[in-house]
Amino acid sequence: MPQPAATAKPKRSEPWWAPRIWQGMTLKAWLRLFFGNGCAVAPSRWHVAASATVCSAANSVLGLATRAIYGRRIRRTPVEHAPLFVIGHWRCGTTLLHELLALDERHTCPTNYQCFMPAHFLLTEWLATRCLWFLLPRQRAMDNVALSWDRPQEDEFALANLGVPSPYLSIAFPNRAPLHGDYYELEMLGPEQRQRWKQAFYWFVQALSLHNPKRLVLKSPTHTFRIPLLLELFPDARFVHIVRDPYVTFASTIHLWKVLYRTQGLQIPRHERLREQVLDTYLRMFHRLEATRQLVPPQRFCEVKYEELVARPISELRRVYEELDLSGFQRVQPALERYLADSRDYQTNRYELSSEDRAELARRWAEPIRRYGYDREPAGSLVSG
Numbered sequence: 329m330p331q332p333a334a335t336a337k338p339k340r341s342e343p344w345w346a347p348r349i350w351q352g353m354t355l356k357a358w359l360r361l362f363f364g365n366g367c368a369v370a371p372s373r374w375h376v377a378a379s380a381t382v383c384s385a386a387n388s389v390l391g392l393a394t395r396a397i398y399g400r401r402i403r404r405t406p407v408e409h410a411p412l413f414v415i416g417h418w419r420c421g422t423t424l425l426h427e428l429l430a431l432d433e434r435h436t437c438p439t440n441y442q443c444f445m446p447a448h449f450l451l452t453e454w455l456a457t458r459c460l461w462f463l464l465p466r467q468r469a470m471d472n473v474a475l476s477w478d479r480p481q482e483d484e485f486a487l488a489n490l491g492v493p494s495p496y497l498s499i500a501f502p503n504r505a506p507l508h509g510d511y512y513e514l515e516m517l518g519p520e521q522r523q524r525w526k527q528a529f530y531w532f533v534q535a536l537s538l539h540n541p542k543r544l545v546l547k548s549p550t551h552t553f554r555i556p557l558l559l560e561l562f563p564d565a566r567f568v569h570i571v572r573d574p575y576v577t578f579a580s581t582i583h584l585w586k587v588l589y590r591t592q593g594l595q596i597p598r599h600e601r602l603r604e605q606v607l608d609t610y611l612r613m614f615h616r617l618e619a620t621r622q623l624v625p626p627q628r629f630c631e632v633k634y635e636e637l638v639a640r641p642i643s644e645l646r647r648v649y650e651e652l653d654l655s656g657f658q659r660v661q662p663a664l665e666r667y668l669a670d671s672r673d674y675q676t677n678r679y680e681l682s683s684e685d686r687a688e689l690a691r692r693w694a695e696p697i698r699r700y701g702y703d704r705e706p707a708g709s710l711v712s713g
Contacts, residue, residue, distance in 0.1 A: 347463050348376050349485060349592050350500060351383040352444035354391055357491030358384035365501040369594045377594055387489075391447030398450050398538065405534045409543035410564035412652070415552040417613055419580035420572040421634035423473060426480045426547040428637075428645055429568070431663040434656065436542040438486060438532075441477040446486035446532055450539060483532065484548040492528045493521075495550065502589040502597040506605065512553040513616060522557070530561055552613050555620040566652045567624055569617070571700045572634035574610070574693050575686065579679035581606050607692055614696040627653060633700075641668060 350358060358380055362369075369377045395402075412435070414426050430437045441457050442449040457477040465475060488494040493508040501507075510516045514525060536544060551558060558565055582602060589597035621629060630651040637644045642664060649657040690697065697703050 345463065346465065346591075347444070348380065349444065349489070349496075350376070350380040350594075352446070352485075352489040353380065353384045353387060354447055354489070354491055355381075355384040355388040357489065360491070361497055361500060365504055368501060368504065370596045372596070373594045387445065387447050390451060394448040394451045398535070402450075402531065402534050402538055405538040405541075407530075407533055407537050407544075407562070408541055410562045410566065411533070411544040411546050412566045412568065412654075413551050413558060414545065414547035414568050414570070415555075415617075416549060416570040417552070417572075417577055417581070417610055418549045419577050419584055420549075421570045421632075421637060422547050422549060423480075424634075425568060425570050425632065425637065426545060428641065428664065428667070429545045429648075430480050431667055432654075432656070432660045433663075434542055435545050436536070436540040437480040437545045437547070438483050438536055439478045440475070440481045442536065442539075443481040443483060443486040444489060446490050446535075450535060453539075480545070480547065482548040483529075483546050484550045486532050487525075487528060490528055490532065492525060499585075499588050499592050500594050502585075502593050502602075503595045503600070506601070512550060512609075512612070514554055514557045526557065526561060549613070553616045555617070555623055559623055564628070565624075566628045566630075566654075567621075568630050568632060568648055568652070569621075570632045570634055570637070573702050574697050574700070575681060575689055575702070576679075577610070578606060578685065578689055578693075579681050580677070581610075583677065583679060607688070610693060611696070614693075614699075618699075627651070 350361070353361070362377065362381075412429065414422050414429065416422050416425075426437065429435060439453075441453050445452065445456070460477070484494055484496055488496050493511050495506065495508050495511055497507045498504075511525070514522055517525070533544065533546075552569070555567070585602055585606070586597070586599060589595075589599070630648050632644060632648060642661065645660075645664060646657050649655065649660075
């Protein structure tokens with residue numbers, strides 16, 4: 329897939345009416361987040377808090393209606409095909425791989441609407457996505473990837489909006505202490521908390537399966553920490569782990585969180601702990617994956633390098649199908665070729681990486697840099713990602 333270099337994109341302000349993550353919450357989840365953070369909303373963001381309050385009340389009503397109409401059917405819906413999980417650190421290409429795997433007509437995946445309105449998408453998606461198409465920007469703010477209600481999305485947002493504690497809730501109040509870091513490695517939780525997480529996640533998977541019974545392709549970097557628990561729920565699950573040049577990953581992840589804090593946060597972000605959080609979380613994820621990946625049989629775990637996927641997307645995706653015994657790649661290839669043709673003009677961002685950052689990454693991330701085969705200094709101070 330061609331990936332021409334591009335200059336860094338200018339900041340784009342979100343219009344006041346653009347949807348925010350928190351507008352998909354249930355009322356109980358929203359009030360817990362709002363009051364649990366001391367109502368510390370910046371004056372310029374109070375309109376977002378007000379709209380989230382109104383929307384969350386409506387979400388709760390629609391959620392109750394959904395459970396009344398579909399609740400029994402959801403509980404009785406079998407998950408006939410063990411999901412395929414796309415895992416890997418933020419900005420390593422999980423979105424690209426998710427979209428490529430979703431091209432297979434035998435697969436399905438949670439959409440933006442389903443993840444941002446998880447309590448009632450079964451009841452409202454057919455109408456809302458037709459009437460509210462104009463609310464979404466055409467591209468994601470952090471990387472200019474195309475955006476629409478029906479494109480694949482991370483299920484971690486669905487869990488957060490259903491009221492499940494999630495590290496992603498820190499996006500709302502970026503200047504306060506990070507929230508729910510123990511919900512990365514779920515084994516750190518007590519039995520009751522683990523069970524509640526499993527029930528909420530499985531309910532969402534069942535609701536998605538009721539909507540479409542095909543094999544689910546689920547993507548979230550947070551799942552990279554959770555292989556043991558995911559195997560408890562889905563013993564035959566398959567995993568695709570994607571890695572990327574850690575120097576690029578660092579710069580691009582910093583950019584990601586800054587954009588999310590700016591466009592989705594309820595405070596004016598100061599980024600006081602951001603750099604250290606990225607450095608620490610990357611290592612934490614690496615060590616967790618190394619400690620748990622052997623739980624997955626080799627024929628159900630595949631690793632991909634982003635750079636090779638971009639350079640040779642057809643052959644790399646064919647390898648993924650072969651290693652995971654998914655079969656039928658020849659039926660997917662025409663859709664893949666069309667996708668690649670449509671995205672051939674996509675341009676990545678470029679970031680300035682200081683010599684101090686390069687030196688610290690080489691020191692602190694030395695083990696994953698060697699493990700993934702990136703043991704070299706980046707050429708120059710600019711990296712693309």
